[in-house]
Amino acid sequence: GENVEQHPSTLSVQEGDSAVIKCTYSDSASNYFPWYKQELGKGPQLIIDIRSNVGEKKDQRIAVTLNKTAKHFSLHITETQPEDSAVYFCAATGAGGTSYGKLTFGQGTILTVHP
Amino acid sequence: EPEVTQTPSHQVTQMGQEVILRCVPISNHLYFYWYRQILGQKVEFLVSFYNNEISEKSEIFDDQFSVERPDGSNFTLKIRSTKLEDSAMYFCASRGLGGKNEQYFGPGTRLTVT
Numbered sequence: 001g002e003n004v005e006q007h008p009s010t011l012s013v014q015e016g017d018s019a020v021i022k023c024t025y026s027d028s029a030s031n032y033f034p035w036y037k038q039e040l041g042k043g044p045q046l047i048i049d050i051r052s053n054v055g056e057k058k059d060q061r062i063a064v065t066l067n068k069t070a071k072h073f074s075l076h077i078t079e080t081q082p083e084d085s086a087v088y089f090c091a092a093t094g095a096g097g098t099s100y101g102k103l104t105f106g107q108g109t110i111l112t113v114h115p
Numbered sequence: 116e117p118e119v120t121q122t123p124s125h126q127v128t129q130m131g132q133e134v135i136l137r138c139v140p141i142s143n144h145l146y147f148y149w150y151r152q153i154l155g156q157k158v159e160f161l162v163s164f165y166n167n168e169i170s171e172k173s174e175i176f177d178d179q180f181s182v183e184r185p186d187g188s189n190f191t192l193k194i195r196s197t198k199l200e201d202s203a204m205y206f207c208a209s210r211g212l213g214g215k216n217e218q219y220f221g222p223g224t225r226l227t228v229t
Binding site: 032034036042043044045046049051089091093100101102103104105106107108 | 119146148150157158159160165170171173206210216217218220221222223
């Protein structure tokens with residue numbers, strides 16, 4: 001089955017700096033890669049996603065890149081703000097065919113943005 | 116904006132008791148999921164449900180677990196005889212039809228088994 005590895009486990013940055021979180025996946029059939037933000041006591045919130053036919057996607061201060069050959073994808077947050085502090089999870093799934101969209105998650109990254 | 120809701124937010128039960136966790140998915144979604152997250156660990160897939168039947172389940176989802184969509188809006192997870200190791204956050208998620216891959220998660224139910 002799919003295995004997703006995520007690094008780093010903790011990331012501390014100063015407000016205004018950029019943050020990068022990296023994930024690798026094992027199953028070459030995976031074709032959808034979402035990122036979730038989880039704040040304390042809340043459920044994961046989808047913040048951005050990318051499909052395997054796209055190399056990069058951007059939404060304001062957040063971007064995701066995908067390298068299918070190397071089977072890794074990354075989350076980039078620019079101009080970080082204290083409210084970006086949370087746990088970030090990457091995930092992977094193969095959609096369509098026999099897959100019903102089961103998400104396999106990475107271990108999570110605790111991002112702390114210091115004012 | 117539509118959202119997934121879950122009740123209760125916190126459930127405390129004694130070992131061996133049955134619990135039912137409830138979820139109301141987003142109204143026009145057709146795929147439903149349960150995940151769990153043991154404190155400090157990653158989110159783990161339990162089961163997916165489509166067209167009134169289980170479409171996929173993990174090794175965690177053994178005979179003690181069952182899911183049901185009793186009406187057009189609710190989606191439930193039942194644990195027949197809870198164990199201490201079932202203590203976790205349980206998240207429900209739902210997804211729309213066709214090419215829409217996005218899964219939206221509820222706020223979770225914290226299950227504590229004593």
